[in-house]
Amino acid sequence: xxxxxNVRLRVPEQVKSGEAFEVRAMIMHxxxxxxxxxxxxxxxxxxxxxxFTCRFEGQVVFEARFGTxxxxxxxxxxxxxxxxxxxxxxxxxxxxxxSYVHKAPVNVA
Numbered sequence: 001x002x003x004x005x006n007v008r009l010r011v012p013e014q015v016k017s018g019e020a021f022e023v024r025a026m027i028m029h030x031x032x033x034x035x036x037x038x039x040x041x042x043x044x045x046x047x048x049x050x051x052f053t054c055r056f057e058g059q060v061v062f063e064a065r066f067g068t069x070x071x072x073x074x075x076x077x078x079x080x081x082x083x084x085x086x087x088x089x090x091x092x093x094x095x096x097x098x099s100y101v102h103k104a105p106v107n108v109a
Contacts, residue, residue: 033068
């Protein structure tokens with residue numbers, strides 16, 4: 001199992017009910033494609049994030065699927081709308097089934 005990667009999240013401190021707001025998420029991850037070789041000529045094994053899901057109080061707000069064409073440290077930016085205070089849950093899952101979960105509060109004015 002890989003060590004937990006560093007994650008950067010940006011959610012506005014306060015949002016208006018029913019209005020779209022920008023969410024930014026980045027995970028520090030090497031995204032190895034399996035096409036590179038090390039100095040001994042051995043293929044570097046595949047290690048990629050396959051899915052990203054953002055949920056608000058259990059309901060999917062945004063979902064993405066990745067392949068080997070995604071660069072290291074994938075960055076996502078998307079818009080969401082909520083009508084009440086709650087919590088966004090961000091989940092990244094890699095090809096080994098390891099998942100990384102981070103949460104951020106959403107305050108509604």
